[in-house]
Amino acid sequence: MFGSEFLERAERIIGILADSFPKLLRYGVTVTVPMTALSFTLALVIAVAVALVQYANVRGARQLCRFYIWFTRGTPLLVQLYLIFYGLPSLGIRLEAFPAAVIAIGLNEGAYMAESVRGSLESVPKGQLEAGYCVGMNYVQIMWHVVLPQAFRIAFPSLGNSLIGMLKETSLAATITIVEMFREAQIINGRVYESLWLYLEVAVIYLMFCTILSVVQRRMEKRLGTYGGVK
Amino acid sequence: MIEARNVRKSFDGTEILKGVDISVDKGDVVAVLGPSGSGKTTLLRCLNFLERADAGTLTFDGTEYDLPTAKKSEIAAVRRKTAFVFQNYNLFLNKTVLENVTLGLTVARKMPKDEAVERAKAALERVGLGDKLSAYPFTLSGGQQQRAAIARGLAQNPEIIYFDEPTSALDPELIGEVLSVMRDLAAEGMTMIVVTHEMEFARSVSKKVVFMQNGVVVESGPSKEFFENPREERSRRFVNFILSER
Ligand SMILES: Nc1ncnc2c1ncn2[C@@H]1O[C@H](COP(=O)(O)OP(=O)(O)OP(=O)(O)O)[C@@H](O)[C@H]1O
Ligand SMILES: [Mg+2]
Numbered sequence: 001m002f003g004s005e006f007l008e009r010a011e012r013i014i015g016i017l018a019d020s021f022p023k024l025l026r027y028g029v030t031v032t033v034p035m036t037a038l039s040f041t042l043a044l045v046i047a048v049a050v051a052l053v054q055y056a057n058v059r060g061a062r063q064l065c066r067f068y069i070w071f072t073r074g075t076p077l078l079v080q081l082y083l084i085f086y087g088l089p090s091l092g093i094r095l096e097a098f099p100a101a102v103i104a105i106g107l108n109e110g111a112y113m114a115e116s117v118r119g120s121l122e123s124v125p126k127g128q129l130e131a132g133y134c135v136g137m138n139y140v141q142i143m144w145h146v147v148l149p150q151a152f153r154i155a156f157p158s159l160g161n162s163l164i165g166m167l168k169e170t171s172l173a174a175t176i177t178i179v180e181m182f183r184e185a186q187i188i189n190g191r192v193y194e195s196l197w198l199y200l201e202v203a204v205i206y207l208m209f210c211t212i213l214s215v216v217q218r219r220m221e222k223r224l225g226t227y228g229g230v231k
Numbered sequence: 232m233i234e235a236r237n238v239r240k241s242f243d244g245t246e247i248l249k250g251v252d253i254s255v256d257k258g259d260v261v262a263v264l265g266p267s268g269s270g271k272t273t274l275l276r277c278l279n280f281l282e283r284a285d286a287g288t289l290t291f292d293g294t295e296y297d298l299p300t301a302k303k304s305e306i307a308a309v310r311r312k313t314a315f316v317f318q319n320y321n322l323f324l325n326k327t328v329l330e331n332v333t334l335g336l337t338v339a340r341k342m343p344k345d346e347a348v349e350r351a352k353a354a355l356e357r358v359g360l361g362d363k364l365s366a367y368p369f370t371l372s373g374g375q376q377q378r379a380a381i382a383r384g385l386a387q388n389p390e391i392i393y394f395d396e397p398t399s400a401l402d403p404e405l406i407g408e409v410l411s412v413m414r415d416l417a418a419e420g421m422t423m424i425v426v427t428h429e430m431e432f433a434r435s436v437s438k439k440v441v442f443m444q445n446g447v448v449v450e451s452g453p454s455k456e457f458f459e460n461p462r463e464e465r466s467r468r469f470v471n472f473i474l475s476e477r
Contacts (some may be wrong), residue, residue, distance in 0.1 A: 072281040127321035130281050131380075135387060136307065145338060149325045160432025227325050228367030 013197050020188045020201060024181055028205055031180040035102060036167045042106030043162070047113035054114075055121045056139075063112070072111035078172055080104045084178040101173035105166060113155075120154035121147065131229050153224055160217035164210050171206075182203065232257040232422060233391060238277055238287035238298065240270075247273050248284070249446040254366070255391065255424060255439075260417045262433035262454060263426045265443035266469070271426040272318075275393045279315055280306045292390070296300075314384025318396045320376040322368040322383075328355065329364040332383045347386075354382040358412050374405030378412055391422040398429060430473050434458050442466050 050065045074079070085100040097101070124147050132142035174183035185202040189195055234254040240247050247270045255261050263271050276282040277298060278289060291312065296305050323331050332351035336342040342350075355361055358378040368376055377397055384392050394413070398406040410432050417423065417436050427433055433440060433441035433454060442450045442455040442465075450457065450466045461467045 039388070061466070125324070127317060127319055128323055129314070131317065131321035131323070131383075132335075133281065134279060134310060135383060136310055136339030137335060138339075141338050145334060146323045146325065153325070227369055229324070229369035 013194060016188075016192050016194055017197060017201055020119065020198060021205075024036070024184055024202055024205055025131045027179065027184040028114070028181040028209065031178070032167065032170050033209070035098070035105070035170045035173065035180065036163070037177075038107040039109065039166055039170070040163050042165070043108075043113050046106065046110030048074060049118045050110070050114035051117035051121055052143075054118050069111045069114060072108055075105065077108045077169060078175065080108055081172060081176050097173070097176050097178045101176060101178055103168055105173075109162050109166050109169070111204055113159060116158040116162075117151065117155050120151040120158075124150045150227075153226070156221060156224060157217070160213070160221075164213050164217075167209055167213065168206060173175035188228070232259075232292060233278075234290045235274075235278055235298075236288050236290075238274060240273055240277055240282060241284045241285055247446050248277065250286075251443070251446070251448055253441055253448070253451070255422060255425075257390075257422055258420045259439060260421075260423045260425060260437045261439045261441060262437035263282045263424060263443060264428075264430075264433060264469070265449075270446045271443055272395050275315070275395050275424065275426060279310060279313055279393060281315070284341045311387070312390045314387050314389035314391060316377070316380055316384055316394045316397050318399050320368070320380045320400075322376055322380055324368050327365045327367055327369070328360060328379045328382075331368070331379055332386045335383070336386060351382070351386050354386040355379070357385060357415075358382045359408070372405060372436040374408045375403045377401065377409045381409075381412055381416075385416075391424065392416070394423060394425040394427070396426050396428065398427070408420070430458075442469065444469075 023058045050068065053065050074171045081101065084104045085095065085097060088095065088100075128146050129139075129142055132146055137145070170180055171182035173180050174186065179187070182202055185198050189198045192198070232255055234252075236252050237254075238248050238251040251270070251274055252255065253261070253263075253274070265271055273282060276453060277284040277287070280298075280301065287298040287399065289296045289298055289309070291309055294308075301309070322328075323334060326334060327349055329348065332354055333344070333347040336347035336350065337344055351359065352364065355364065358381050360375060360382060363371065363375060363379070368379070371379065373403065377400075381392075381397075397413070398409050401409065406429070413423070413425070413432070414436055425433070425437065437454045439457055440451065440454040441448055442461075442463075444465055450461060450463045452462070454462075458468065458470060461470055
């Protein structure tokens with residue numbers, strides 16, 4: 001059953017996998033991971049700002065934030081990527097592919113994260129704000145020392161999930177000329193025609209990254225504690 | 232020491248406070264009594280600007296403040312001299328007991344940490360929580376949480392403490408420990424306004440009673456008189472009702 005033909009084929013596939021693995025991993029570490037980190041940072045900044053504007057009920061800005069969330073959540077990331085990379089140049093805004101991807105992914109996930117940060121802020125019992133005022137603190141001081149830390153603790157698991165989601169979404173950057181981990185797998189496959197094995201391989205590498213992230217997430221969650229409360 | 236005049240407040244077109252007067256002398260314990268919804272909480276909140284009154288003045292140590300228009304700096308000045316104890320404690324849930332007490336001192340008053348800790352420990356000692364400094368609110372009983380909240384107020388060195396039904400959220404067996412702390416404070420000469428349904432406490436500790444109904448003060452005067460010989464028919468009915476309930 002295991003004829004020499006089979007062995008030859010197995011040898012070829014193993015050779016291809018062994019050859020491509022370090023290449024894919026390198027693209028993962030040098031493109032996918034930094035793109036994820038930058039997009040997540042951008043998304044987090046946007047999310048906290050947008051959530052705070054709504055929590056503090058800043059008029060005008062609040063409407064703008066609702067519009068942003070409505071638009072972003074109602075359109076596909078792929079369309080947003082194309083709009084930013086291929087669409088904006090006709091308005092005279094030309095972005096390199098990498099920053100365009102970071103902006104698109106950050107803006108996209110920022111909208112989802114904003115909703116979860118806002119929910120977390122609102123679940124912090126309001127009486128603490130009043131108690132803060134009564135001991136002389138102002139709004140910013142109370143938010144910084146009391147409300148935000150509690151909201152962060154509540155939002156943490158969902159933010160972690162967003163980070164993991166973003167790592168996978170960076171593969172869409174392949175569609176706007178960026179060579180990242182997935183695009184590199186496509187390119188190698190163009191030479192060797194082993195779709196099943198190459199895409200399985202790249203899937204395994206994504207899985208590795210995501211597993212590491214979720215282990216780290218769980219560890220950090222434990223270390224953050226719950227201020228003596230049960231979750 | 233403090234005197235509020237003609238305090239008015241409406242919510243959604245309904246007048247909740249219809250021109251309330253209240254005055255408290257230094258060292259007095261004033262009990263604010265009245266049926267549910269009469270505006271007791273709203274009155275306390277207006278006195279501390281947690282709620283903006285629609286009209287009224289507050290004279291505090293000879294300085295007069297216009298309640299509806301008081302500026303930020305004036306509000307800060309009033310709050311520096313007052314402490315507020317809430318029905319639901321409202322402790323900072325991400326802070327330990329000690330941090331709950333020091334936070335306002337270090338952050339708002341820019342007090343050096345050592346000094347704040349010292350003062351906080353003394354306040355917590357006073358309410359019997361000297362051994363719970365590093366506990367989080369979640370791990371405490373309601374009575375302990377409320378005593379921590381009182382310590383937080385005490386550490387502000389207030390001239391007056393407002394209590395809004397400090398024992399209403401507590402299991403019956405925990406009420407005593409909080410009332411006893413308040414009794415001690417009264418005995419030490421602390422000025423307090425206490426909104427309460429604890430008639431025994433009002434009767435034995437407070438010097439003066441303010442009885443409210445439907446947003447007006449029906450009767451106010453020495454508590455002995457109020458309980459033994461109320462002037463107003465409505466007060467009499469309230470006292471009889473309360474006494475018959477027990
Ligand atoms: N923020 C608010 N918005 C709308 N209505 C309010 C608000 N706060 C209080 N009220 C209303 O004002 C009325 C008086 O409330 P308040 O809490 O001052 O009464 P209370 O005398 O403290 O009653 P209780 O003994 O039940 O605590 C109630 O009918 C309440 O529904
Ligand atoms: Mg009340």
